[in-house]
Amino acid sequence: MASVSEAKSLVLDRITHRFASGTMAVSDINLDVKGGEIIALLGPSGCGKTTLLRIIAGFIGQSEGRVIIGNDVVDALPPNRRAVGIVFQNYALFPHLSISENVGYGLAARGVDKATRNKEAQRLLDMVQLGPFGERLPRQLSGGQQQRVALARALAIKPSILLLDEPFAALDKNLRLDMQIEVKRLQRMAGTTTLIVTHDQEEALSMADRVAVLSHGHLEQFGTPSEIYDQPQTLFVNTFVGTANRVTGTVIATDADDVKVALDAGGEIIARAPKPVRASDKVIVCLRPEHLTFVSDDSGFAGEIGMALPLGATVVHEIKAKDGSSIKISQARTGGTPLREAGTPVRVAPLAPGLATVFPQ
């Protein structure tokens, strides 16, 4: 118990799960998490991320595949023998037990005597800055405080893996940022391998070392936040993470990873193709609003301003292209950034070649 715990790795090996009704919840998920990493499972609701979390915790037995913690395959172990700590979305604190008893609950289950338990609970409560609250009941604390208790309770068992299920969803926006910093600080201190389930991309990108994007039970991409944002591998990732304008076009030439596309809106652009495409393929081109700029030469494509939206630090212009598609372009606002009037004819192009991404249609 007292031995210094090494951060354990977590491997999901071809995890597939079908519900009793036959619905496929997750399909062929492979994840290789290094010890001490923070991983975010990101996806819209119903993408299977919570199912995956419950499989790792042992609440659901997967239909196929293996869960490996450290060097051990844990599939045969019930939840109470996996040493996986969980912070639930609604915190799930025991309402009839004091804060201190909540934190000491896992230690009591391990047969630790009361004096040691109380001391350890106090140490953890000090760590989450709730030292004086040990005698209170959960309902006497605010949401943020309850969450810190839930975190302390999960960390008390020195878990090999820490799972956080939508941990910040119930907090208001200001508190959320504070708690994200706090959780990251505590995770660094404890060095515990951590999985955060979230549908909030900002949260995933800001907190995680690596992000796994899930959609309809499939793993779309697993990579660092920069890779996810800058080099999305699928159309889903490109549109779900960050915002992207989707325009259609036809491939006219390919050269290694770069392809030249003739846009239906007119003009040609050079784009990156993570999936192979051939000449004369119909494709979807994703352009991030912040990767576009107004140009005065004849590169890019033409359109006219539909609307100008000054959003504080950025200015967003909506442009109507020739084929009727609507494209947003966002610029950092400097002293002289002019708001363009509706109806003004403009030309728009990516800031650099390769900032646009094409996907087969």
Add this chain to the structure above:
Amino acid sequence: MKSATTASATAPGDVTSFSLGLALPLGVVFAIFFVLPLAQLFYLSLHNDTAATVWGLGQYIKFLSDPFSLAVLGSTLLLGAEVTLACLVLGYPIAWLYQRSGSRVQTLIIMIVLLPLLTSVVVRTFAWIVILGRQGIINSVLQSLGLIGTPLRMIYTQGGLIAALAQVQMPLMVLPLITAIGRIDPNLADASASLGAGSWRTFVKVMLPLSMPGIIAGCTLTYAAAITAFITQSLIGGGQMLFMPMYLYQQASTLQNWPFAAAISIIFLFAVLAIVALFSMLGRRARGYGDAR
């Protein structure tokens, strides 16, 4: 300005008088058919002779100094405790099962639980006589299987009575339990397991304390119903076992000793009130748990 003041001044008053007015019919019925007879009963119990002419506490002294009467009171309260315990032990798993079943099984469970309430007590009690009797279902099956030579004595025994009463009172236990267990956040059991607790520990440390409001409510209802179940007590218990409701009936109806019967009623009433107060005191201590989401 003026109209606003008037409205705010009169509106709350209106609401109050209105709701009191609505409660009036019931209040009148209650006063005439419950409070008044109870007062009369109390008045009657304070007389030493059967004709109710001499004032005194003689009836109370007679009851409280009579070992036979005290034994009847004691066995009645004990019977209630035994029936309540049987209902709790048998009912908790049913309520537990209900919360963990699909909606079709839930409907089935509710129907089975409510079924006893849909038939008359007399019918149900006679069914138990058929089951428990000397030539009843259990005895004839066991005899035909050759397991027993002479019929077992089940009817007119404490055990048979407890079984019959427990079946009759079961809905009063199961329904509050279903409500209480349903209010417990299912994540709590998962949280307990993930912290290393086995299923027994999770049950004792989390589920049981959090279902305490339902246990208290169920026990109070079952207890009160079991000790006053005149028909079942008399028919299944038979002549050898005497409980308070029958004792009372004998004194009033057979012996025409109304003042003594009245005193028995009052003593019985206070004994039951004391038990109910004990339960609700326990309930108050457990109330914090009930807020569990």
